[in-house]
Amino acid sequence: MCGIVGIYLKNKKLSKDLGKYLTGMMEGMATRGPDSAGFAIYSNNKKSKEYKYSICLLNDFSFSAFKKIITKKFKKLKLKQHSDHVVITSEENPKKLLSFISSEIKDVSLVGYGKSIEIFKQVGNPRDVIKNFQLDKFSGTHAIGHTRMATESAITTNGSHPYSTGQDECLVHNGSLSNHNNLRRNLIKQGQTFGSQNDTEVAAGYISNSLSKKISLKETLVNGLKDLDGFYTFITGTKEGFAIVRDEIACKPAVIAETNDYVAIASEFQAMAHLPGVNAAKIFEPEPGVVYSWGK
Amino acid sequence: MGEVIKLDLKKKSLRDVNSVLQNLDPKSNLRNYLISNPSGNHAVCAGLKDEMEVTVKGHVGYYCAGMNQKALVTIEGNVGTGVAENMMSGKVHVKGNASQSAGATAHGGTLVIDGDTSSRCGISMKGIDIIVKGSVGHMSAFMAQSGNMVVCGDAGEALGDSLYEAKLFVRGSVKSLGADCEEKKVTKKDLELLTSLLKKGNIKNFKPKDFKKYGSAKKLYNFNIDNVSEY
Numbered sequence: 001m002c003g004i005v006g007i008y009l010k011n012k013k014l015s016k017d018l019g020k021y022l023t024g025m026m027e028g029m030a031t032r033g034p035d036s037a038g039f040a041i042y043s044n045n046k047k048s049k050e051y052k053y054s055i056c057l058l059n060d061f062s063f064s065a066f067k068k069i070i071t072k073k074f075k076k077l078k079l080k081q082h083s084d085h086v087v088i089t090s091e092e093n094p095k096k097l098l099s100f101i102s103s104e105i106k107d108v109s110l111v112g113y114g115k116s117i118e119i120f121k122q123v124g125n126p127r128d129v130i131k132n133f134q135l136d137k138f139s140g141t142h143a144i145g146h147t148r149m150a151t152e153s154a155i156t157t158n159g160s161h162p163y164s165t166g167q168d169e170c171l172v173h174n175g176s177l178s179n180h181n182n183l184r185r186n187l188i189k190q191g192q193t194f195g196s197q198n199d200t201e202v203a204a205g206y207i208s209n210s211l212s213k214k215i216s217l218k219e220t221l222v223n224g225l226k227d228l229d230g231f232y233t234f235i236t237g238t239k240e241g242f243a244i245v246r247d248e249i250a251c252k253p254a255v256i257a258e259t260n261d262y263v264a265i266a267s268e269f270q271a272m273a274h275l276p277g278v279n280a281a282k283i284f285e286p287e288p289g290v291v292y293s294w295g296k
Numbered sequence: 297m298g299e300v301i302k303l304d305l306k307k308k309s310l311r312d313v314n315s316v317l318q319n320l321d322p323k324s325n326l327r328n329y330l331i332s333n334p335s336g337n338h339a340v341c342a343g344l345k346d347e348m349e350v351t352v353k354g355h356v357g358y359y360c361a362g363m364n365q366k367a368l369v370t371i372e373g374n375v376g377t378g379v380a381e382n383m384m385s386g387k388v389h390v391k392g393n394a395s396q397s398a399g400a401t402a403h404g405g406t407l408v409i410d411g412d413t414s415s416r417c418g419i420s421m422k423g424i425d426i427i428v429k430g431s432v433g434h435m436s437a438f439m440a441q442s443g444n445m446v447v448c449g450d451a452g453e454a455l456g457d458s459l460y461e462a463k464l465f466v467r468g469s470v471k472s473l474g475a476d477c478e479e480k481k482v483t484k485k486d487l488e489l490l491t492s493l494l495k496k497g498n499i500k501n502f503k504p505k506d507f508k509k510y511g512s513a514k515k516l517y518n519f520n521i522d523n524v525s526e527y
Contacts, residue, residue: 269355270336285414
Protein backbone atom coordinates (compact mmCIF):
# COMPACT_ATOMS: atom_id res chain seq x y z
CA MET A 1 0.00 0.00 0.00
CA CYS A 2 1.99 3.05 1.27
CA GLY A 3 0.78 6.62 1.52
CA ILE A 4 2.39 9.57 -0.21
CA VAL A 5 1.80 13.26 0.36
CA GLY A 6 3.17 16.53 -0.90
CA ILE A 7 2.43 20.18 -0.41
CA TYR A 8 3.70 23.16 -2.38
CA LEU A 9 2.92 26.64 -1.09
CA LYS A 10 1.96 29.21 -3.69
CA ASN A 11 1.35 31.78 -0.98
CA LYS A 12 4.75 32.29 0.64
CA LYS A 13 3.11 33.82 3.72
CA LEU A 14 2.05 30.31 4.75
CA SER A 15 5.63 29.03 4.93
CA LYS A 16 5.69 28.90 8.73
CA ASP A 17 2.71 26.51 8.63
CA LEU A 18 4.28 24.07 6.18
CA GLY A 19 5.26 21.56 8.86
CA LYS A 20 1.86 21.78 10.48
CA TYR A 21 0.12 21.06 7.17
CA LEU A 22 2.40 18.13 6.42
CA THR A 23 1.87 16.73 9.93
CA GLY A 24 -1.88 16.41 9.33
CA MET A 25 -1.27 14.90 5.92
CA MET A 26 1.15 12.28 7.28
CA GLU A 27 -1.24 11.44 10.12
CA GLY A 28 -4.01 10.99 7.56
CA MET A 29 -1.86 8.46 5.70
CA ALA A 30 -0.63 6.56 8.79
CA THR A 31 -3.13 3.76 8.10
CA ARG A 32 -1.73 3.22 4.59
CA GLY A 33 1.83 2.79 5.85
CA PRO A 34 2.37 1.85 9.51
CA ASP A 35 5.94 0.49 9.18
CA SER A 36 8.06 3.60 8.72
CA ALA A 37 7.78 7.20 7.66
CA GLY A 38 9.87 9.97 6.25
CA PHE A 39 9.65 13.47 4.90
CA ALA A 40 11.65 16.08 3.03
CA ILE A 41 11.29 19.79 3.71
CA TYR A 42 12.52 22.40 1.28
CA SER A 43 13.24 25.91 2.42
CA ASN A 44 14.93 28.90 0.84
CA ASN A 45 18.47 29.24 1.95
CA LYS A 46 19.63 32.83 1.83
CA LYS A 47 23.32 32.00 2.00
CA SER A 48 23.99 30.59 -1.44
CA LYS A 49 27.25 28.88 -0.48
CA GLU A 50 25.72 26.96 2.40
CA TYR A 51 24.85 23.27 2.18
CA LYS A 52 22.67 21.24 4.52
CA TYR A 53 23.42 17.59 5.21
CA SER A 54 20.82 15.33 6.80
CA ILE A 55 22.61 12.56 8.66
CA CYS A 56 21.08 9.59 10.44
CA LEU A 57 22.89 8.29 13.55
CA LEU A 58 22.91 4.50 13.57
CA ASN A 59 23.39 1.87 16.29
CA ASP A 60 22.83 4.32 19.21
CA PHE A 61 25.74 6.46 18.07
CA SER A 62 25.30 9.61 20.14
CA PHE A 63 24.93 13.17 18.93
CA SER A 64 27.71 14.33 21.25
CA ALA A 65 30.14 11.69 19.95
CA PHE A 66 29.31 12.64 16.38
CA LYS A 67 29.70 16.32 17.19
CA LYS A 68 33.10 15.73 18.74
CA ILE A 69 34.46 13.97 15.64
CA ILE A 70 33.05 16.30 13.04
CA THR A 71 33.87 19.58 14.77
CA LYS A 72 37.42 18.44 15.31
CA LYS A 73 37.86 18.18 11.54
CA PHE A 74 35.64 21.07 10.38
CA LYS A 75 35.52 24.27 12.36
CA LYS A 76 32.86 26.28 10.57
CA LEU A 77 29.66 24.30 10.77
CA LYS A 78 26.35 24.36 12.59
CA LEU A 79 24.76 21.19 13.95
CA LYS A 80 21.15 20.62 14.90
CA GLN A 81 19.82 17.42 16.36
CA HIS A 82 16.39 16.10 15.39
CA SER A 83 15.70 12.77 17.13
CA ASP A 84 18.26 10.31 15.65
CA HIS A 85 19.13 12.72 12.83
CA VAL A 86 21.58 15.60 12.66
CA VAL A 87 21.41 18.44 10.18
CA ILE A 88 24.81 19.94 9.44
CA THR A 89 24.89 23.40 7.89
CA SER A 90 28.20 24.35 6.38
CA GLU A 91 29.91 26.23 3.57
CA GLU A 92 32.50 23.46 3.35
CA ASN A 93 33.08 21.77 0.01
CA PRO A 94 30.47 18.95 -0.15
CA LYS A 95 32.92 16.41 -1.60
CA LYS A 96 35.37 16.99 1.21
CA LEU A 97 32.76 16.81 3.96
CA LEU A 98 30.94 13.79 2.55
CA SER A 99 34.11 11.79 1.94
CA PHE A 100 35.25 12.51 5.51
CA ILE A 101 31.95 11.31 6.92
CA SER A 102 31.83 8.15 4.82
CA SER A 103 35.45 7.20 5.51
CA GLU A 104 35.91 8.33 9.13
CA ILE A 105 32.51 7.90 10.81
CA LYS A 106 31.11 4.40 10.76
CA ASP A 107 27.75 4.58 12.47
CA VAL A 108 26.04 7.22 10.35
CA SER A 109 24.28 7.30 7.01
CA LEU A 110 23.69 10.26 4.74
CA VAL A 111 19.96 10.67 4.19
CA GLY A 112 20.29 13.55 1.76
CA TYR A 113 21.94 16.88 1.19
CA GLY A 114 21.59 20.06 -0.79
CA LYS A 115 21.15 23.78 -0.51
CA SER A 116 17.47 23.63 0.30
CA ILE A 117 16.48 20.10 1.40
CA GLU A 118 16.31 18.63 4.89
CA ILE A 119 15.25 15.02 4.99
CA PHE A 120 14.29 12.68 7.83
CA LYS A 121 13.15 9.10 8.05
CA GLN A 122 12.65 6.54 10.74
CA VAL A 123 11.17 3.13 11.42
CA GLY A 124 7.91 3.14 13.38
CA ASN A 125 4.35 4.38 13.16
CA PRO A 126 4.18 7.66 11.22
CA ARG A 127 2.36 9.33 14.12
CA ASP A 128 5.35 8.62 16.38
CA VAL A 129 7.94 9.43 13.73
CA ILE A 130 6.56 12.92 13.04
CA LYS A 131 6.38 13.57 16.78
CA ASN A 132 9.99 12.47 17.24
CA PHE A 133 11.13 14.91 14.57
CA GLN A 134 8.66 17.63 15.64
CA LEU A 135 7.55 18.02 12.05
CA ASP A 136 4.92 20.61 13.00
CA LYS A 137 7.68 23.10 13.88
CA PHE A 138 9.22 23.14 10.38
CA SER A 139 8.71 25.95 7.92
CA GLY A 140 9.55 26.00 4.23
CA THR A 141 8.40 26.32 0.65
CA HIS A 142 7.34 22.76 -0.16
CA ALA A 143 7.47 19.33 1.39
CA ILE A 144 7.00 15.67 0.54
CA GLY A 145 6.16 12.79 2.85
CA HIS A 146 5.77 9.04 2.83
CA THR A 147 4.25 6.39 5.07
CA ARG A 148 5.49 2.91 4.26
CA MET A 149 3.88 -0.49 4.23
CA ALA A 150 6.95 -2.56 3.40
CA THR A 151 6.63 -5.06 0.59
CA GLU A 152 9.83 -5.84 -1.28
CA SER A 153 12.63 -4.90 1.12
CA ALA A 154 13.21 -4.83 4.88
CA ILE A 155 11.72 -2.40 7.39
CA THR A 156 14.81 -0.32 8.04
CA THR A 157 15.68 3.36 7.93
CA ASN A 158 17.44 2.98 4.61
CA GLY A 159 14.46 1.04 3.27
CA SER A 160 12.29 4.06 4.06
CA HIS A 161 11.32 6.92 1.79
CA PRO A 162 11.95 9.63 0.66
CA TYR A 163 15.02 8.58 -1.31
CA SER A 164 17.51 11.27 -2.12
CA THR A 165 20.09 10.30 -4.71
CA GLY A 166 21.14 13.76 -5.86
CA GLN A 167 21.56 17.25 -4.48
CA ASP A 168 18.19 18.66 -3.38
CA GLU A 169 16.36 15.78 -5.05
CA CYS A 170 14.01 13.31 -3.45
CA LEU A 171 11.42 10.75 -4.43
CA VAL A 172 8.50 9.04 -2.73
CA HIS A 173 6.70 6.10 -4.28
CA ASN A 174 3.47 4.21 -3.81
CA GLY A 175 3.70 0.96 -5.72
CA SER A 176 6.36 -1.49 -6.79
CA LEU A 177 8.80 -1.80 -9.66
CA SER A 178 9.51 -5.07 -11.41
CA ASN A 179 12.62 -4.21 -13.43
CA HIS A 180 14.63 -2.50 -10.69
CA ASN A 181 17.44 -5.07 -10.56
CA ASN A 182 18.30 -4.62 -14.23
CA LEU A 183 17.98 -0.86 -13.99
CA ARG A 184 20.19 -0.76 -10.89
CA ARG A 185 22.93 -2.67 -12.70
CA ASN A 186 22.76 -0.28 -15.67
CA LEU A 187 22.79 2.79 -13.45
CA ILE A 188 25.73 1.50 -11.39
CA LYS A 189 27.67 1.17 -14.66
CA GLN A 190 26.91 4.82 -15.29
CA GLY A 191 28.33 5.78 -11.89
CA GLN A 192 25.18 5.99 -9.79
CA THR A 193 25.52 4.58 -6.27
CA PHE A 194 22.87 2.84 -4.18
CA GLY A 195 22.60 2.25 -0.45
CA SER A 196 19.82 -0.31 -0.35
CA GLN A 197 18.08 -3.10 -2.26
CA ASN A 198 14.94 -0.99 -2.49
CA ASP A 199 13.14 -0.54 -5.82
CA THR A 200 12.27 3.10 -5.18
CA GLU A 201 15.91 4.02 -4.68
CA VAL A 202 16.49 2.76 -8.22
CA ALA A 203 13.78 5.07 -9.55
CA ALA A 204 15.34 7.95 -7.61
CA GLY A 205 18.74 7.04 -9.06
CA TYR A 206 17.22 6.90 -12.53
CA ILE A 207 15.85 10.42 -12.09
CA SER A 208 19.12 11.78 -10.66
CA ASN A 209 21.11 10.18 -13.46
CA SER A 210 18.86 11.77 -16.07
CA LEU A 211 18.85 15.20 -14.39
CA SER A 212 22.64 15.10 -14.22
CA LYS A 213 22.62 14.89 -18.04
CA LYS A 214 20.67 18.17 -18.08
CA ILE A 215 17.45 16.45 -19.13
CA SER A 216 14.52 18.34 -17.61
CA LEU A 217 12.50 16.79 -14.78
CA LYS A 218 9.41 16.63 -16.96
CA GLU A 219 11.22 14.88 -19.80
CA THR A 220 12.90 12.54 -17.30
CA LEU A 221 9.55 11.45 -15.92
CA VAL A 222 8.06 11.03 -19.40
CA ASN A 223 11.03 8.80 -20.32
CA GLY A 224 10.48 6.96 -17.05
CA LEU A 225 7.05 5.85 -18.24
CA LYS A 226 8.88 3.66 -20.78
CA ASP A 227 11.86 2.67 -18.67
CA LEU A 228 10.31 1.99 -15.26
CA ASP A 229 8.17 -1.12 -15.33
CA GLY A 230 5.70 -1.58 -12.53
CA PHE A 231 3.01 0.17 -10.56
CA TYR A 232 3.65 3.62 -9.28
CA THR A 233 2.53 6.99 -8.23
CA PHE A 234 5.69 9.07 -7.78
CA ILE A 235 6.12 12.47 -6.21
CA THR A 236 9.55 13.86 -6.90
CA GLY A 237 10.92 16.98 -5.28
CA THR A 238 13.53 19.43 -6.46
CA LYS A 239 14.80 22.70 -5.04
CA GLU A 240 12.16 24.66 -6.94
CA GLY A 241 9.07 22.48 -6.60
CA PHE A 242 7.68 19.03 -7.20
CA ALA A 243 6.12 16.80 -9.85
CA ILE A 244 3.77 13.85 -9.79
CA VAL A 245 3.32 11.03 -12.27
CA ARG A 246 1.27 7.82 -12.27
CA ASP A 247 1.94 4.77 -14.43
CA GLU A 248 -0.45 4.21 -17.32
CA ILE A 249 -2.49 1.49 -15.61
CA ALA A 250 -2.99 3.86 -12.67
CA CYS A 251 -3.88 1.34 -9.97
CA LYS A 252 -2.09 3.42 -7.37
CA PRO A 253 -4.22 6.32 -6.25
CA ALA A 254 -3.54 10.03 -6.08
CA VAL A 255 -5.66 13.09 -5.62
CA ILE A 256 -4.64 16.72 -6.04
CA ALA A 257 -6.24 19.76 -4.38
CA GLU A 258 -5.27 23.16 -5.67
CA THR A 259 -6.21 26.55 -4.22
CA ASN A 260 -4.75 30.03 -4.67
CA ASP A 261 -2.56 29.31 -1.62
CA TYR A 262 -1.23 25.79 -2.19
CA VAL A 263 -1.12 22.57 -4.18
CA ALA A 264 -1.60 19.44 -2.09
CA ILE A 265 -1.16 15.86 -3.28
CA ALA A 266 -2.07 12.73 -1.35
CA SER A 267 -2.90 9.08 -1.90
CA GLU A 268 -6.32 9.70 -0.41
CA PHE A 269 -8.42 12.79 0.16
CA GLN A 270 -8.65 12.13 3.90
CA ALA A 271 -4.99 13.18 4.20
CA MET A 272 -5.88 16.71 3.17
CA ALA A 273 -9.32 17.10 4.69
CA HIS A 274 -7.77 19.31 7.41
CA LEU A 275 -6.15 21.81 5.02
CA PRO A 276 -7.65 25.32 5.05
CA GLY A 277 -10.16 25.92 2.26
CA VAL A 278 -9.78 22.41 0.86
CA ASN A 279 -13.50 21.89 0.39
CA ALA A 280 -13.57 24.78 -2.05
CA ALA A 281 -10.32 23.70 -3.76
CA LYS A 282 -10.06 22.43 -7.31
CA ILE A 283 -9.85 18.71 -6.66
CA PHE A 284 -8.83 16.25 -9.36
CA GLU A 285 -7.04 12.97 -9.94
CA PRO A 286 -3.87 13.08 -12.01
CA GLU A 287 -4.43 11.31 -15.33
CA PRO A 288 -2.48 8.12 -15.96
CA GLY A 289 0.86 8.66 -17.70
CA VAL A 290 0.71 12.46 -17.45
CA VAL A 291 3.37 14.49 -15.64
CA TYR A 292 2.11 17.34 -13.49
CA SER A 293 4.59 19.77 -11.97
CA TRP A 294 4.62 22.93 -9.90
CA GLY A 295 7.36 25.46 -9.34
CA LYS A 296 9.51 24.51 -12.40
CA MET B 297 -39.82 15.59 3.73
CA GLY B 298 -40.24 15.68 7.49
CA GLU B 299 -37.56 15.99 10.09
CA VAL B 300 -33.90 15.74 9.03
CA ILE B 301 -31.65 14.08 11.56
CA LYS B 302 -28.12 15.46 11.62
CA LEU B 303 -25.09 13.23 12.07
CA ASP B 304 -21.76 15.01 12.45
CA LEU B 305 -18.68 12.90 11.74
CA LYS B 306 -16.59 15.36 13.72
CA LYS B 307 -18.58 14.50 16.84
CA LYS B 308 -19.52 10.87 16.21
CA SER B 309 -17.33 8.02 15.03
CA LEU B 310 -17.84 6.58 11.56
CA ARG B 311 -18.90 3.28 13.08
CA ASP B 312 -21.54 4.98 15.23
CA VAL B 313 -22.93 6.93 12.29
CA ASN B 314 -23.10 3.87 10.04
CA SER B 315 -24.59 1.83 12.87
CA VAL B 316 -27.45 4.33 13.26
CA LEU B 317 -28.22 4.07 9.54
CA GLN B 318 -27.81 0.30 9.38
CA ASN B 319 -30.19 -0.34 12.28
CA LEU B 320 -33.22 1.84 11.70
CA ASP B 321 -36.33 0.95 13.67
CA PRO B 322 -38.63 -0.58 11.02
CA LYS B 323 -41.59 1.23 12.60
CA SER B 324 -39.93 4.63 12.57
CA ASN B 325 -40.78 7.24 9.99
CA LEU B 326 -37.56 9.15 10.65
CA ARG B 327 -35.89 8.41 7.33
CA ASN B 328 -34.04 11.60 6.48
CA TYR B 329 -30.43 12.03 7.49
CA LEU B 330 -27.71 14.60 6.88
CA ILE B 331 -24.08 13.66 7.41
CA SER B 332 -21.65 16.54 7.86
CA ASN B 333 -17.82 16.62 7.97
CA PRO B 334 -17.18 13.36 6.10
CA SER B 335 -13.51 14.51 5.70
CA GLY B 336 -12.67 11.83 3.17
CA ASN B 337 -13.61 8.95 5.48
CA HIS B 338 -13.95 5.52 3.91
CA ALA B 339 -17.11 3.39 3.91
CA VAL B 340 -19.49 6.25 4.73
CA CYS B 341 -23.07 4.87 4.38
CA ALA B 342 -21.82 1.36 3.59
CA GLY B 343 -24.26 -1.49 4.03
CA LEU B 344 -27.54 0.44 4.26
CA LYS B 345 -30.49 -1.88 3.73
CA ASP B 346 -33.64 0.11 4.35
CA GLU B 347 -35.54 2.86 2.61
CA MET B 348 -34.16 6.21 3.70
CA GLU B 349 -32.66 9.39 2.32
CA VAL B 350 -29.15 10.32 3.34
CA THR B 351 -27.30 13.43 2.20
CA VAL B 352 -23.55 13.61 2.75
CA LYS B 353 -22.19 17.15 2.76
CA GLY B 354 -18.58 17.08 1.58
CA HIS B 355 -15.96 14.80 0.04
CA VAL B 356 -15.83 11.14 1.02
CA GLY B 357 -13.26 8.36 0.67
CA TYR B 358 -13.48 4.79 -0.58
CA TYR B 359 -16.49 2.46 -0.88
CA CYS B 360 -19.10 5.09 -0.07
CA ALA B 361 -22.62 3.55 -0.04
CA GLY B 362 -21.16 0.15 -0.86
CA MET B 363 -23.59 -2.80 -0.83
CA ASN B 364 -26.48 -0.36 -0.75
CA GLN B 365 -30.04 -1.67 -0.72
CA LYS B 366 -33.11 0.55 -1.05
CA ALA B 367 -31.54 3.72 0.37
CA LEU B 368 -31.13 6.97 -1.56
CA VAL B 369 -27.70 8.39 -0.81
CA THR B 370 -26.68 11.79 -2.18
CA ILE B 371 -23.08 12.96 -1.88
CA GLU B 372 -22.55 16.69 -2.21
CA GLY B 373 -18.89 16.37 -3.06
CA ASN B 374 -16.36 13.98 -4.63
CA VAL B 375 -16.11 10.29 -3.88
CA GLY B 376 -13.10 7.98 -3.73
CA THR B 377 -12.62 4.50 -5.15
CA GLY B 378 -15.59 2.12 -5.41
CA VAL B 379 -18.61 4.29 -4.74
CA ALA B 380 -21.77 2.12 -4.65
CA GLU B 381 -19.67 -1.00 -5.18
CA ASN B 382 -21.83 -4.09 -5.09
CA MET B 383 -25.03 -2.04 -4.79
CA MET B 384 -28.15 -4.22 -4.91
CA SER B 385 -30.91 -1.60 -5.18
CA GLY B 386 -31.67 2.01 -4.31
CA LYS B 387 -29.92 5.04 -5.70
CA VAL B 388 -26.61 6.79 -5.17
CA HIS B 389 -26.15 10.29 -6.55
CA VAL B 390 -22.68 11.88 -6.59
CA LYS B 391 -22.76 15.60 -7.24
CA GLY B 392 -18.99 15.88 -7.77
CA ASN B 393 -16.47 13.55 -9.43
CA ALA B 394 -15.86 9.89 -8.68
CA SER B 395 -12.56 8.04 -8.50
CA GLN B 396 -11.85 4.55 -9.85
CA SER B 397 -14.20 1.59 -9.99
CA ALA B 398 -17.46 3.49 -9.47
CA GLY B 399 -20.36 1.05 -9.28
CA ALA B 400 -18.02 -1.95 -9.42
CA THR B 401 -19.74 -5.37 -9.42
CA ALA B 402 -23.10 -3.78 -8.55
CA HIS B 403 -26.17 -5.95 -9.11
CA GLY B 404 -28.88 -3.31 -9.19
CA GLY B 405 -29.99 0.18 -8.34
CA THR B 406 -28.96 3.43 -9.99
CA LEU B 407 -25.70 5.34 -9.72
CA VAL B 408 -25.76 8.91 -11.03
CA ILE B 409 -22.52 10.89 -11.21
CA ASP B 410 -22.78 14.56 -12.12
CA GLY B 411 -19.05 14.95 -12.79
CA ASP B 412 -16.43 12.61 -14.28
CA THR B 413 -15.18 9.24 -13.11
CA SER B 414 -11.63 7.97 -13.41
CA SER B 415 -10.70 4.50 -14.60
CA ARG B 416 -12.67 1.24 -14.44
CA CYS B 417 -16.12 2.75 -13.95
CA GLY B 418 -18.66 -0.10 -13.85
CA ILE B 419 -16.02 -2.83 -13.77
CA SER B 420 -17.77 -6.22 -13.63
CA MET B 421 -21.19 -4.54 -13.29
CA LYS B 422 -23.97 -7.07 -12.91
CA GLY B 423 -27.24 -5.21 -13.39
CA ILE B 424 -26.76 -1.65 -12.13
CA ASP B 425 -27.67 1.42 -14.19
CA ILE B 426 -24.76 3.86 -14.18
CA ILE B 427 -25.38 7.35 -15.55
CA VAL B 428 -22.36 9.65 -15.82
CA LYS B 429 -22.94 13.24 -16.88
CA GLY B 430 -19.23 13.81 -17.53
CA SER B 431 -16.61 11.41 -18.90
CA VAL B 432 -15.27 8.03 -17.79
CA GLY B 433 -11.63 6.92 -17.61
CA HIS B 434 -9.81 3.96 -19.13
CA MET B 435 -10.97 0.33 -18.87
CA SER B 436 -14.53 1.36 -18.01
CA ALA B 437 -17.15 -1.42 -18.11
CA PHE B 438 -14.35 -4.02 -18.06
CA MET B 439 -16.02 -7.47 -17.98
CA ALA B 440 -19.40 -5.79 -17.54
CA GLN B 441 -21.96 -8.55 -17.32
CA SER B 442 -25.34 -6.89 -17.26
CA GLY B 443 -26.96 -3.50 -16.71
CA ASN B 444 -26.61 -0.21 -18.52
CA MET B 445 -24.02 2.54 -18.62
CA VAL B 446 -24.73 6.00 -20.00
CA VAL B 447 -21.83 8.40 -20.52
CA CYS B 448 -22.72 11.93 -21.60
CA GLY B 449 -19.07 12.89 -22.13
CA ASP B 450 -16.22 10.79 -23.50
CA ALA B 451 -14.87 7.34 -22.66
CA GLY B 452 -11.17 6.54 -22.16
CA GLU B 453 -9.09 3.72 -23.57
CA ALA B 454 -10.31 0.12 -23.81
CA LEU B 455 -14.00 0.70 -23.18
CA GLY B 456 -15.94 -2.48 -22.50
CA ASP B 457 -13.01 -4.88 -22.65
CA SER B 458 -14.22 -8.51 -22.46
CA LEU B 459 -17.76 -7.44 -21.72
CA TYR B 460 -20.80 -9.67 -21.68
CA GLU B 461 -24.42 -8.50 -21.90
CA ALA B 462 -24.15 -4.96 -20.48
CA LYS B 463 -25.24 -2.11 -22.75
CA LEU B 464 -23.01 0.93 -23.02
CA PHE B 465 -24.20 4.27 -24.40
CA VAL B 466 -21.66 7.03 -25.03
CA ARG B 467 -22.49 10.47 -26.39
CA GLY B 468 -18.94 11.75 -26.93
CA SER B 469 -15.81 10.13 -28.26
CA VAL B 470 -14.41 6.74 -27.28
CA LYS B 471 -10.62 6.71 -27.17
CA SER B 472 -10.52 3.01 -28.00
CA LEU B 473 -12.65 -0.09 -27.63
CA GLY B 474 -11.47 -3.02 -25.53
CA ALA B 475 -11.23 -6.61 -26.76
CA ASP B 476 -14.55 -7.95 -28.07
CA CYS B 477 -16.39 -4.63 -27.69
CA GLU B 478 -18.01 -3.15 -30.81
CA GLU B 479 -20.41 -0.43 -31.81
CA LYS B 480 -23.99 -1.65 -32.15
CA LYS B 481 -26.98 -0.38 -34.04
CA VAL B 482 -29.31 1.66 -31.82
CA THR B 483 -32.76 0.04 -31.99
CA LYS B 484 -36.12 1.52 -31.12
CA LYS B 485 -36.01 -0.49 -27.90
CA ASP B 486 -32.64 1.05 -27.08
CA LEU B 487 -34.05 4.55 -27.58
CA GLU B 488 -36.85 3.74 -25.14
CA LEU B 489 -34.32 2.41 -22.66
CA LEU B 490 -32.17 5.53 -23.07
CA THR B 491 -35.21 7.75 -22.54
CA SER B 492 -35.86 6.09 -19.20
CA LEU B 493 -32.17 6.18 -18.20
CA LEU B 494 -31.83 9.87 -19.03
CA LYS B 495 -34.94 10.51 -16.99
CA LYS B 496 -33.43 8.59 -14.07
CA GLY B 497 -30.37 10.81 -14.29
CA ASN B 498 -32.52 13.92 -14.67
CA ILE B 499 -30.69 14.71 -17.91
CA LYS B 500 -32.65 17.07 -20.11
CA ASN B 501 -30.03 18.62 -22.37
CA PHE B 502 -29.30 15.43 -24.36
CA LYS B 503 -31.60 13.24 -26.40
CA PRO B 504 -31.45 9.45 -26.79
CA LYS B 505 -30.47 9.81 -30.46
CA ASP B 506 -27.30 11.71 -29.41
CA PHE B 507 -25.79 8.47 -28.08
CA LYS B 508 -23.92 5.62 -29.73
CA LYS B 509 -24.30 2.11 -28.40
CA TYR B 510 -21.54 -0.37 -27.65
CA GLY B 511 -21.82 -4.02 -26.71
CA SER B 512 -20.18 -7.40 -26.91
CA ALA B 513 -19.20 -8.91 -30.26
CA LYS B 514 -19.52 -12.23 -28.39
CA LYS B 515 -16.40 -13.62 -30.06
CA LEU B 516 -14.86 -14.47 -26.71
CA TYR B 517 -17.92 -16.33 -25.43
CA ASN B 518 -16.76 -19.63 -26.90
CA PHE B 519 -13.34 -20.98 -27.66
CA ASN B 520 -12.44 -20.62 -31.32
CA ILE B 521 -10.93 -23.92 -32.50
CA ASP B 522 -8.84 -22.04 -35.09
CA ASN B 523 -6.78 -20.67 -32.20
CA VAL B 524 -5.89 -24.08 -30.81
CA SER B 525 -2.32 -23.83 -32.10
CA GLU B 526 -1.79 -20.78 -29.87
CA TYR B 527 -1.95 -22.92 -26.74
